[in-house]
Amino acid sequence: MGRFDGATVLITGAAGGLGSGAAKGFASEGARLVLSDMNEALLESLAATLGTQTAILAGDISDEKLSEDLVELAVRKFGRLDVAINNAGIVQSFVRLPQVASDEARRVLEIDLLGVFYAMKHQIPQMEQQFKATGKGGTIVNIASVAGLVGAPKLSVYAAAKHGVVGLTKSAAAEYATKGVRVNAICPAHTRTAMVDGFVRMSGTPETDALAELTRGVPMKRVGEVDEIVTAILFAADPANSFMTGHALAVDGGVGAV
Template sequence: MGRFDGATVLITGAAGGLGRGAAKGFAAEGARLVLSDLDETALMSFAGTLDAETATLAGNIADEALSEALVALAVERFGRLDVAVNNAGIVQSFVRLPQVPSDEARRVLEVDLLGVFYAMKHQIPRMEQQFKATARGGAIVNIASAAGLSGAPKLSVYAAAKHGVVGLTRSAAVEYASKGLRINAICPAHTRTAMVDSFVRVSRAPEAEALAELTRGVPMKRAAEVDEITTAILFAADPANSFMTGHALAVDGGIGAI
């Protein structure tokens, strides 16, 4: 039996990068999956590759109605919601604060911060209700960033959003610690995903030079691999870690130790 055998796991931003890795990891551990992504074609194509029961719903996480619908879908298809991985996010242009267009800043905050707020707003009541009925609550894993734990030059708005995700995580964890919910955040450093590839593109520098710039402050001198972050996500969600809540787990190649 897998660690999540029969559990219902909701993952946003599931068609690429960390969400894709998480979906594969939970599927391998026996979970049933509710998957969402902005790209409906990519979402459906990916879901079809998984050896797991799946339900899918495409949409923009900045639209609160999507979060409400995803929880309803989990309950309708599988009867409950055990784990939520709030992963969907976007990145800003790699520029100093005054050069960030205001509409871009607003969009980053709407997706990266408010998107997590909307998700938790609808996930928490369902998990609390389950705890009252069955003494089995749930686990929420929010994907923040190493940029959510310290300053991040040329990523000011993104860092602000991810600091906000850490704040939401810690605050909600305290509010619901005695109500059957564990709420934690994963704070990865740069990971080899499409999002990091977009950093490289907007930098307008050769790939090797841009990656060197991104990882210059990482003691391990490299970007993380998706599988390394997947391991941390499953660790945080694992019911065996029943006394772990309110934690912002840095998976950052040593950045936080400097």
């Protein structure tokens, strides 16, 4: 039996590197999945590879209606919502604060911060209701960033959004600690996903040089791998990990140690 055998797991941003990695990790542990992303074709392709019961719903996480619809889909299709992985996010241009276009800043905040707020706003009542009815609530794991724990030069708006995600996580965890809902955040450093690939392309330098610049402040001197971050996500969501809530878990190659 897997750790999540029969559980219903909702994942936003499921077509991206971390999202698809998490989907595969939960599927391998027996979960049923509700997957969302902007790209419906990629969601369909991913669902076809997972070997588990899956429901998909494409949409923009900055639209609150999507979060409401995803919870309704989970309940309609599988009867309950056990785990929510709020992963959908974008990154800003790698520039100093005054050079960030205001429209770009607004979009980052709408997706990375308000998107998580909307998701939790609809996930928490369902999980609380389940707890009242059955004694079994649910778990939320928000994907923040090491940029949500420390300053991030040339990523100021992204860092502000991710600090906000950590704040939402801790606040909701305290509010619902006795109501059957655990809420934690995972805070990765740069991870080998499309975001990092995009940075390498935009840098105009060889990949080795670009990654060296990106990881200059990382004691391990490398980016994280998707599987390493997924391991932490599964740990935070594990029902056996029942006494951990309100925690922002850094998976950062040692950034927080210096």
